[in-house]
Amino acid sequence: MSKVNPDFVEKISGFTEFNAYACINCGSCTALCPMGIDLLPRRMFRHVMLGFEDKVLENTEEVFSCLLCKMCEENCPKEVPIVENIKSIRWYINRDIFKLGRG
């Protein structure tokens, strides 16, 4: 059971505004990813929007294994800024979890 937390997405939006609301869950991104990352971007983004912080953190490795190659983004039918979103998630993990950066 995961509790929806609408405030979580705010935490992610410090770098640029996290925005995957146009996503229609078509799954093209997941299918095309050369790294074969199962969660990214579709389900990961869903977890962010629904506020499942633990699920995002459980998959930190996936977040960082992304090549930022934009294969997904180029082919997203809804023009979701996928790579910017991934960067936002990284930014949040670096700052809040790894406590990196200059505060």
Place this chain on the structure above:
Amino acid sequence: MSDKRRIGVYVCHCGGNISDYVDVEQVRDAVKDDQDVIISKNVMFACSDATQQEIIEDIEREKLDGLVVASCSPTLHLQTFKAVAQRANLNPYQYTQVNLREQCSWTHRNNMESATEKGIKLVRAGIARTRLTEPLTNIRIETKPRTLVIGAGVAGLRAALALADLGLAVFVVEKESEVGGWTKKWGKMFPNNRLGNDTIEYLLEQVKQRENITLFTDAELIEKGGNVGDFSIKIRVKEGETVSLDVGAIIVATGFDSYEPFDGEYGYGLNGVVTLPQFKEMVDKSNGSLNFNDHQVKNIAYIYCVGSRQPEDGEIENPNLYCSRYCCSAAVHTASCVADIDPNINQYHLYRDMRTYGKYEVMFENAGKKKSLFIRFDDESSPEVEVSNGALIVKVNDALDGGEEIEIGADLIVLVTGMVPRENESLTNVLKIPIGLDGFYNEIHPKLRPVETVVDGVFISGTSQGPKTLAESVTSSLSAVSKSAALLMKGYVDLEPFIAEVDTDKCVWCGECEKSCPYGAIEKVVCDTKEVATIIPALCKGGGVCIPDCPEDAIEIKGYTDQQIRSMIDALAKEVA
């Protein structure tokens, strides 16, 4: 009628549709020497222009007085060949269509021998019937250039305007004290955000400007007599008075009702669980912020398909199996309106399928852009609404995340309720129009004869026929208008002459038939000092319920006499040599 008849028989190939499975040459030869058959021919396409012309020439040259075309279903081409007969000056009721395609070749594709044998019998039955035909004339009824519209929602009001502008007088009967139906309640409506109330005000204003529209509010239709083109109706108007009118056509626009969830259905009854109409009224009335119970609303969960697309697993009695069409669109549109009021409200849409069809897709996208989140659930795992620590929560398995069980805390839970048929038993009884399996009024055929009912001259429109958006309701009401106008502006209707006829020699006026006729089409008259039954042609529908009730066997239906039916049975039963 002379005993000898001159009958032409045409057995159609239907370009292979028939001849691939039935040996049409054998059929032709089998009947060519039958009694009274003058011509027996094969044709490639009986309905083609050239063949129609050929048949006409044959009728004229051979002085045929009976015609049999063995081809497709009469639904398709009965009128075609009746017209052929007419053009050759042969009475169209001396024509018989034999259905050799739908009822023979298409149904027996694997056994040509038997199919051919059946084909021969069917054609013989057609010939037998034709041998006993008599020339009949249609019953012509002069139509009244006036229409009754029942219900003054958007469908009824729009119909009234269109009829009036075609020059027909209109009477509108609305049972409430105000016109407008559901639309009058709504603020912004999709797709263009025009206020529902404005639409109704506009239509009412237009109605008032037309002298040939009479509007009765607080009124009800209580009686209907007569027939297509000439109905006599009685309306109960205010203060218990009644008004009697003659109209040529009737348009039913009595609308829908909103599904009322049962107690406990998705938490219905709990504080904060509302239906879509209730929610829409809250949103329409909200000013600057959306409040509930004096608190600003932060989180809203929508549960879709409530009361629609219900499962047939036996848990719900008479489940509504249909999709209510309007509700996905209305819900995402309302969510957009909510985001415009307060963009910080979180909105979660728990849906089964998103049916924002056609152009309404854009509204779904817009709702997403305004941060609505869409969570799909499978039919087998409906969301559950609970109260936890005094707050509403809804639990659902997110099908788009591998069925992960999630829990949403919500200030408001909106049940996206569907459309259901309106309770209208007394009207249905007065009009005698049929109700479909889903409880809405039934049109004859959704594609070929929409808005028409089996009661000639009575049309159905708008949501009285089934779930529709406003635009669709108006489209269907205008379709009913064109059907009514086509009927009334010609000035007359021709009814088929297949009505009952009393043999006054046999009749002893016992009155049994009068009792059995549901249309009141039988009355007593004195004929040569003898009391007998007589049929009122305009009222008789040719249903024939009086026939078995007559102890003297004195009634027959013209065109379907006992003798004809018996001769057909004999022909069908006879062995094919």
